[in-house]
Amino acid sequence: MLRQRENSELFKAGVLSISVHAVLLGALLFSFNWKTTHPVSIAEVELWDSLPSEHVQEPLPPIEPIIQPEPIVKEMPKPEPPIEQVVEPEPEPKPQVDIVIKKKPVEKPVKKETPKDIKKSDALAELQKELMQDALQKPQKQPSDEALKKLQQESLNEDKAEADQKNLTAKAAANASEMGEFTNKIKAKIRGNVNKSLCGDGKPELKFEIGLLPTGELSGTPKLIKSSGNAACDDAVERAIMASEPLPLPTDAALLLQFRNLKLTFRPNDS
Amino acid sequence: MNASSDMSFFTLIAGASLPVQLVMLILIITSLFSWWYIFIKVATIKRAERDAEDFENTFWTGGDLNKLYEGIASNRRKPQGMASIFGAGFKEYARHKQQVRMEVSDVMEGARRAMRAAYNREMDELDAHLPFLASVGSVSPYVGLFGTVWGIMNAFRGLSNVAQATLSQVAPGIAEALVATAIGLFAAIPAVIAYNRFASSVDRLSVRYESFMEEFTNILQRKS
Numbered sequence: 001m002l003r004q005r006e007n008s009e010l011f012k013a014g015v016l017s018i019s020v021h022a023v024l025l026g027a028l029l030f031s032f033n034w035k036t037t038h039p040v041s042i043a044e045v046e047l048w049d050s051l052p053s054e055h056v057q058e059p060l061p062p063i064e065p066i067i068q069p070e071p072i073v074k075e076m077p078k079p080e081p082p083i084e085q086v087v088e089p090e091p092e093p094k095p096q097v098d099i100v101i102k103k104k105p106v107e108k109p110v111k112k113e114t115p116k117d118i119k120k121s122d123a124l125a126e127l128q129k130e131l132m133q134d135a136l137q138k139p140q141k142q143p144s145d146e147a148l149k150k151l152q153q154e155s156l157n158e159d160k161a162e163a164d165q166k167n168l169t170a171k172a173a174a175n176a177s178e179m180g181e182f183t184n185k186i187k188a189k190i191r192g193n194v195n196k197s198l199c200g201d202g203k204p205e206l207k208f209e210i211g212l213l214p215t216g217e218l219s220g221t222p223k224l225i226k227s228s229g230n231a232a233c234d235d236a237v238e239r240a241i242m243a244s245e246p247l248p249l250p251t252d253a254a255l256l257l258q259f260r261n262l263k264l265t266f267r268p269n270d271s
Numbered sequence: 272m273n274a275s276s277d278m279s280f281f282t283l284i285a286g287a288s289l290p291v292q293l294v295m296l297i298l299i300i301t302s303l304f305s306w307w308y309i310f311i312k313v314a315t316i317k318r319a320e321r322d323a324e325d326f327e328n329t330f331w332t333g334g335d336l337n338k339l340y341e342g343i344a345s346n347r348r349k350p351q352g353m354a355s356i357f358g359a360g361f362k363e364y365a366r367h368k369q370q371v372r373m374e375v376s377d378v379m380e381g382a383r384r385a386m387r388a389a390y391n392r393e394m395d396e397l398d399a400h401l402p403f404l405a406s407v408g409s410v411s412p413y414v415g416l417f418g419t420v421w422g423i424m425n426a427f428r429g430l431s432n433v434a435q436a437t438l439s440q441v442a443p444g445i446a447e448a449l450v451a452t453a454i455g456l457f458a459a460i461p462a463v464i465a466y467n468r469f470a471s472s473v474d475r476l477s478v479r480y481e482s483f484m485e486e487f488t489n490i491l492q493r494k495s
Binding site for chain 1: 280299302303304306307308309310311314315349351396399457
């Protein structure tokens with residue numbers, strides 16, 4: 001390999017070659033900071049005034065008792081009408097007793113009238129007594145009982161139906177309030193990231209439709225529904241939405257469905 | 272998990288798998304040799320250029336060719352470069368000149384052949400180690416790449432057992448593997464630069480030698 005005439009250079013070249021490598025190694029060791037220190041993982045913490053997860057279930061019981069009283073309030077007038085009916089028939093029997101007799105069911109509650117009738121006509125008294133007994137026994141008791149039962153049942157049914165409806169509406173209301181709460185949180189978080197200087201001095205209003213995954217991340221790019229008329233402002237809000245990931249979301253699975261497609265209205269300049 | 276992992280140069284090399292370490296060793300030895308040859312070549316080519324310069328000066332200042340030949344032949348050192356070409360040519364010419372009944376064209380032809388032979392030997396000396404540098408320049412990046420690919424293959428194979436793959440599981444392996452490519456490039460880049468420079472220097476020297484041969488032939492022809 002080596003030539004005769006290179007003998008004089010061999011040692012010098014060898015030393016130079018090794019020194020070049022030593023220099024490079026030194027440069028590598030000193031120029032690079034080989035000790036890589038991983039930055040302590042930064043935990044992102046969101047400070048919320050109230051815990052949303054607990055509120056999801058709590059609101060329901062307190063609202064139900066509030067609603068149950070309502071049917072009771074409605075029930076009150078219902079038993080009253082029979083009493084009113086009792087009062088109304090009074091004028092009828094006075095002038096025309098026959099009609100009173102004919103109208104058995106109307107007479108049902110006529111307890112207090114009996115003494116008056118007896119004084120007026122003795123002949124009619126017996127008939128009336130009989131009728132009264134009938135009326136007292138049958139119409140008054142039965143209708144009252146039956147009516148009460150029916151009313152109770154009806155009211156119970158109504159109660160149940162109403163309770164169900166109220167429950168549903170309560171849940172819906174709770175959901176709505178919950179949703180509003182989280183929508184506001186999402187908006188607040190996004191608003192913190194908006195570069196307001198890009199939106200000028202006016203009162204721009206823009207609407208974005210965003211899809212959210214259960215993890216709080218966006219399922220796609222936000223869709224601009226209504227532009228503020230200022231492209232820079234639209235972009236600023238869009239960037240803010242992207243930067244706000246992960247967005248706060250409720251833990252309730254049913255509520256999450258509503259957040260899958262969310263329309264948000266922004267007024268960047270309103271504080 | 273470690274807050275800080277030791278990623279020093281030596282742990283990277285020590286942590287690499289055996290084939291990768293082998294590749295690194297080969298590349299480091301190659302790099303050492305290529306630099307050694309580079310320094311040898313730098314010295315020898317510089318000396319050949321200086322010798323050619325000196326010889327041309329003494330040759331074209333005039334003077335007796337016999338004396339010049341005597342000086343070269345009596346030198347303890349073996350003549351190199353242009354001096355060796357001149358010595359071979361003049362020796363052959365003088366030998367033919369002594370023989371009577373020799374055609375001029377034959378004498379010139381003999382001297383030319385002798386000079387051509389000496390020129391070829393000189394060129395062989397000048398071209399020494401250049402193929403090695405060329406090989407190092409073209410092959411060592413591939414060798415380094417081979418080491419890197421091997422190391423990365425191992426790094427990713429280790430991932431197959433893990434349910435949740437994270438970058439920190441692959442990163443050390445890839446960093447180790449990339450050291451091989453770095454060493455390969457470190458060996459290749461100087462070799463390529465040196466090869467190109469030496470090739471152009473040798474070309475210039477060969478042109479110089481050839482033009483001297485032609486001119487010396489003319490001088491000999493005029494003398495005879």
